[in-house]
Amino acid sequence: MGIPITVQVNGVSHSHEVEPRLLLAHYLRDVLRLTGTHIGCDTSSCGACTILVDGKAVKSCTMLAVQADGAEITTIEGLASNGELHPLQKSFNEEHGLQCGFCTPGMIMTATDLLANNPSPSEQEIRHALEGNYCRCTGYHNIVKAIQNAANTQG
Amino acid sequence: MADAQNTRDRHDVVGSRHRRVDGLARLTGEARYTDDIFLPRMAIGKILRSPHAHARIIAIDTSAAENLPGVFAVITGKDMPLPYGIIPWTQDEHALALEKVRYIGDAVAAVAAVDEDTALQALELIEVEYEILPAYLTPESALATGAVKIHEKNKKGNISKHVLLEFGAVNENMRQADLVIEGDYFFQGTTHAAIEPHCAVAEFDSAGHLTVWSATQVPHYLHRELARVLGLPQENIRVIQPNLGGAFGGKSEPFDLEFCVAKLAQKCGRPVKILYTREEVFYAHRGRHPMQMHYETGFDKNGRILAVDTHTILDGGAYSSFGLVTTYYSGQLLTAPYAFASYRFDSTRVFTNKPACGPKRGHGSVQPRFAIEIQLDKAAHALGIDPIELRRRNALPAHTRTVNDLHIRSNGFLECLDRVEQASGWKERYGKLPFGHGLGVAGSTYISGTNYPIYPNDMPQSGVKITIDRSGRVTLYSGASDIGQGSNTMLAVIAAQELGLEVADITVISADTALTPVDLGAYSSRITLMAGTACLQAAKELAAKIRSSVAKKWGCAPENLTLIQHSVRALDDPDRRMPVIEAFALAEAEFGTLCTTGYFETITEGVHGDYRGATIGASPAYSFTAHVAEVRVDAETGLVRVEKIWAAHDCGKALSPVSVEGQIEGSVYMGAAEAVMEEHTTMENGLLAAPSLLDYRIPTALDTPEIEAMIVQSEDPMGPYGAKEAGEGPLHPAIPAIANAIFDAVGVRIDMLPITPEKILAALRVKEAEEKSTVRD
Numbered sequence: 001m002g003i004p005i006t007v008q009v010n011g012v013s014h015s016h017e018v019e020p021r022l023l024l025a026h027y028l029r030d031v032l033r034l035t036g037t038h039i040g041c042d043t044s045s046c047g048a049c050t051i052l053v054d055g056k057a058v059k060s061c062t063m064l065a066v067q068a069d070g071a072e073i074t075t076i077e078g079l080a081s082n083g084e085l086h087p088l089q090k091s092f093n094e095e096h097g098l099q100c101g102f103c104t105p106g107m108i109m110t111a112t113d114l115l116a117n118n119p120s121p122s123e124q125e126i127r128h129a130l131e132g133n134y135c136r137c138t139g140y141h142n143i144v145k146a147i148q149n150a151a152n153t154q155g
Numbered sequence: 156m157a158d159a160q161n162t163r164d165r166h167d168v169v170g171s172r173h174r175r176v177d178g179l180a181r182l183t184g185e186a187r188y189t190d191d192i193f194l195p196r197m198a199i200g201k202i203l204r205s206p207h208a209h210a211r212i213i214a215i216d217t218s219a220a221e222n223l224p225g226v227f228a229v230i231t232g233k234d235m236p237l238p239y240g241i242i243p244w245t246q247d248e249h250a251l252a253l254e255k256v257r258y259i260g261d262a263v264a265a266v267a268a269v270d271e272d273t274a275l276q277a278l279e280l281i282e283v284e285y286e287i288l289p290a291y292l293t294p295e296s297a298l299a300t301g302a303v304k305i306h307e308k309n310k311k312g313n314i315s316k317h318v319l320l321e322f323g324a325v326n327e328n329m330r331q332a333d334l335v336i337e338g339d340y341f342f343q344g345t346t347h348a349a350i351e352p353h354c355a356v357a358e359f360d361s362a363g364h365l366t367v368w369s370a371t372q373v374p375h376y377l378h379r380e381l382a383r384v385l386g387l388p389q390e391n392i393r394v395i396q397p398n399l400g401g402a403f404g405g406k407s408e409p410f411d412l413e414f415c416v417a418k419l420a421q422k423c424g425r426p427v428k429i430l431y432t433r434e435e436v437f438y439a440h441r442g443r444h445p446m447q448m449h450y451e452t453g454f455d456k457n458g459r460i461l462a463v464d465t466h467t468i469l470d471g472g473a474y475s476s477f478g479l480v481t482t483y484y485s486g487q488l489l490t491a492p493y494a495f496a497s498y499r500f501d502s503t504r505v506f507t508n509k510p511a512c513g514p515k516r517g518h519g520s521v522q523p524r525f526a527i528e529i530q531l532d533k534a535a536h537a538l539g540i541d542p543i544e545l546r547r548r549n550a551l552p553a554h555t556r557t558v559n560d561l562h563i564r565s566n567g568f569l570e571c572l573d574r575v576e577q578a579s580g581w582k583e584r585y586g587k588l589p590f591g592h593g594l595g596v597a598g599s600t601y602i603s604g605t606n607y608p609i610y611p612n613d614m615p616q617s618g619v620k621i622t623i624d625r626s627g628r629v630t631l632y633s634g635a636s637d638i639g640q641g642s643n644t645m646l647a648v649i650a651a652q653e654l655g656l657e658v659a660d661i662t663v664i665s666a667d668t669a670l671t672p673v674d675l676g677a678y679s680s681r682i683t684l685m686a687g688t689a690c691l692q693a694a695k696e697l698a699a700k701i702r703s704s705v706a707k708k709w710g711c712a713p714e715n716l717t718l719i720q721h722s723v724r725a726l727d728d729p730d731r732r733m734p735v736i737e738a739f740a741l742a743e744a745e746f747g748t749l750c751t752t753g754y755f756e757t758i759t760e761g762v763h764g765d766y767r768g769a770t771i772g773a774s775p776a777y778s779f780t781a782h783v784a785e786v787r788v789d790a791e792t793g794l795v796r797v798e799k800i801w802a803a804h805d806c807g808k809a810l811s812p813v814s815v816e817g818q819i820e821g822s823v824y825m826g827a828a829e830a831v832m833e834e835h836t837t838m839e840n841g842l843l844a845a846p847s848l849l850d851y852r853i854p855t856a857l858d859t860p861e862i863e864a865m866i867v868q869s870e871d872p873m874g875p876y877g878a879k880e881a882g883e884g885p886l887h888p889a890i891p892a893i894a895n896a897i898f899d900a901v902g903v904r905i906d907m908l909p910i911t912p913e914k915i916l917a918a919l920r921v922k923e924a925e926e927k928s929t930v931r932d
Contacts, residue, residue, distance in 0.1 A: 029191075033193065034184070035184070035187065035188075035190075035191035036183070036184015036185070037184070038188070038350075038351070038400070039190075040350040040351060040352065040400075040433070040848070041433045041847065041848040041849075042432055042433045042434070042847065043433065043847045043848055043849040044849075045847070045848035045849045046350055046848050048350055075184065076182075076183065076184035077183065077184040077185075079183075080183060085179075085182070085183075089179075089182040089183065092178075092182055093174050093175075093178045093179065093182055094174070096174075096175065096813040096814070096816075096817055098175070098178065098181055098182065099401075099639040099640065099641065099817055099821065100181075100349070100350070100351070100398075100399060100400045100401040100402075100638065100639025101177070101180075101181025101182070101186055101398065101400070101639065102188065102349075102350045102351045102400030102401055102639075103350050104181055104182060105184055108182070126856070127855075127856040127857050128857065130855065130856040130857075131855050131856065131857055132855075133855075133856075134350060134848065134853055134855065135350070135856075136347075136348055136349055136350050136401050136403070136821075136825075136853065137401055137639050137817070137821045138817060138820060138821055138824075139820035139821050139822075139823060139824030139825075139859055139862055140824070140855075140856040140859050141820045141824075141859075141862055141864075142817065142820070143856070144856065
């Protein structure tokens with residue numbers, strides 16, 4: 001009853017037989033044990049599980065693992081490269097853009113997609129992009145600032 | 156000398172802008188939260204919950220579930236018959252219901268199985284026979300004559316707690332008042348909605364030692380209650396709080412899942428994990444109590460408060476939780492920042508068949524703060540006094556006692572008022588903005604830790620241990636729970652300051668009952684003052700040892716030495732320095748293995764009065780806050796847009812300014828949401844109306860107002876370096892400031908929360924009708 005899939009996750013190819021109903025979020029966490037992708041709700045509301053699928057930010061709880069067959073996936077664990085933090089990781093650290101950190105991976109993945117398509121977004125554009133990601137600690141203030149600063153350094 | 160002074164100035168870790176100790180781990184996905192724990196052979200647990208709001212359990216048949224292949228264990232209330240509860244005097248909960256269920260969602264049975272599907276299937280096979288009882292979903296129905304007791308053993312019907320306290324001549328003062336403002340207010344229930352759902356994992360070893368990992372903010376109390384309910388010696392239990400994904404008070408007492416994972420693990424000989432669904436989190440609740448508040452406030456013609464008389468009904472939900480404390484807090488914490496010449500509060504908490512209410516950020520005092528700050532605003536308008544000026548006239552001084560005998564030391568409230576007045580352009584803009592656009596002000600106070608431990612004892616409330624190993628690495632052990640607020644960073648700041656190091660040089664190990672000295676937990680905003688004091692003591696003692704060893708070697712007085720920038724230096728000779736690592740080695744050679752401890756003991760002298768109840772609401776130090784809110788109200792649709800909130804908060808001393816600002820911003824966000832968005836309500840059958848993050852509306856980045864956080868530092872003698880709390884106080888004024896701004900914008904008062912477009916439109920229609928009839932007259 002398993003369906004074979006092959007996915008590239010953070011540059012590594014994985015092949016598994018998965019149940020057709022297995023959510024991508026659960027595949028990442030339970031099968032690959034990439035626990036940096038968090039799950040905060042059961043209604044695709046919170047965005048904590050956001051990852052990149054072929055470069056696009058996707059809530060991994062809204063996708064089945066079988067739909068990701070052949071896709072290239074980036075999770076928070078794969079964002080830093082060659083021991084160098086991603087500019088967003090750096091700026092979240094500098095700007096105190098996190099408190100409990102539970103929403104942080106999703107925030108950063110969403111922001112990665114935003115900056116890829118819009119390298120110098122306005123504050124309003126950043127807030128719009130984060131609409132699908134809840135943070136309960138920060139009031140979003142420093143998250144927005146961190147994304148602005150990352151955009152400035154990248155640009 | 157001047158040079159030495161300069162180098163010392165450059166080593167101010169306290170008060171500098173630094174990064175979090177856990178930032179990198181949380182930014183890379185490395186940080187492990189409870190649900191990230193996968194143990195070999197681990198079973199998955201699930202809990203069967205009551206579909207009835209109030210019912211007697213006649214029989215439970217678990218045989219079919221037990222026989223399902225893949226099921227390892229099934230437990231019911233009989234497996235853990237001892238009651239528990241966070242407050243030792245009101246232990247009225249069971250890990251699994253014993254004889255009765257008291258709300259929809261009450262836990263009845265639990266299973267451990269090979270996977271989640273099997274566990275869920277097993278739950279379906281458990282048969283429970285109920286005798287349905289009348290359900291009481293409002294305090295009025297629960298208090299009606301003839302109502303069935305929700306707790307049979309409760310003495311007074313469905314009254315969970317009643318407090319009546321009176322200070323000064325309330326009736327006489329009220330009679331002599333030039334102005335009496337009377338108002339009825341309602342604060343709705345709201346919930347914490349931390350993004351991480353509750354989760355617990357348990358494992359027994361072959362010696363019978365239990366380890367529980369839990370997303371808790373009170374590992375110490377959980378440790379005690381696990382021992383009690385499971386009948387195990389405390390020394391055989393270890394509680395570990397992994398990284399925690401937010402709490403806000405929602406994880407500050409034991410929950411059914413923590414007992415269930417332990418019992419199931421014991422029964423099936425495997426580790427067991429239970430993760431709440433988001434729906435279960437909403438039913439577990441322990442959030443803000445809905446409060447109905449009738450307030451009468453007497454003023455003289457200059458706006459001075461002569462008398463405050465309040466009647467409050469708290470809708471407690473099904474269990475006591477922290478309710479005894481909440482009931483006191485609903486009155487005791489109202490008596491600052493304003494001087495009351497006399498005060499009476501009469502608060503009654505009522506059991507109802509709904510998820511139990513408990514502590515949410517600003518426990519028990521956010522609701523009454525809403526009422527009193529609107530009362531003040533109404534008085535200011537009636538007397539023609541500017542609302543900020545009226546608050547100034549009533550402000551308590553520093554070093555004073557409140558009408559209910561709380562001892563206030565530092566007090567930066569007036570500066571908070573000045574700061575928000577100036578930053579918001581209040582003088583130029585208040586009362587002068589066009590229709591639909593308004594400003595409002597409110598103030599508040601909060602405790603820096605409740606003065607006493609929850610269970611009476613004379614031991615320290617917080618301990619910290621600091622060690623230095625031969626590599627020069629400093630490790631700090633604290634039982635305090637970092638729930639995201641940054642308490643581990645705060646402790647590292649203190650240790651780094653005293654030892655001449657940087658924050659990143661300190662490893663903090665926290666909230667593990669086997670490794671760390673006891674701290675009572677992350678509640679009542681106690682950690683900075685209490686764990687911070689313990690940490691400062693341990694760090695100072697360690698620094699003294701190091702200075703003394705170096706002084707001996709250099710033949711100078713230890714007072715002449717300072718630890719800065721990774722070195723020990725002579726204050727009178729800036730060129731004389733020794734790297735700290737050498738100094739650590741000298742000290743270890745002289746004193747043996749380097750390890751010091753510090754602790755915070757309960758302060759019993761002079762903190763509060765000596766009447767019954769005087770201890771609840773007392774704290775070593777009080778924070779102060781003022782907000783100005785700016786709103787736009789669309790009179791056509793009733794929609795409120797909170798544009799900006801200026802928040803000035805007196806935290807005594809900001810040990811970590813970025814953390815303090817973060818706490819202010821997060822508090823303002825949460826308060827603004829309670830004003831205009833959030834409501835935790837039940838429907839007529841006792842089901843929650845919005846048990847998901849889809850339906851329970853928390854603000855997105857777009858809904859959140861612009862926030863300007865301002866730090867005021869009054870330096871309290873009781874806090875480490877003068878520090879007080881910052882995590883809860885700054886929430887309070889947001890809600891009344893928004894309500895007062897709406898009045899400034901469109902001239903209507905919304906005294907019943909949440910402030911919805913419907914309520915605004917209804918109020919505007921009433922106002923229009925009144926104005927028309929006045930014109931006709």
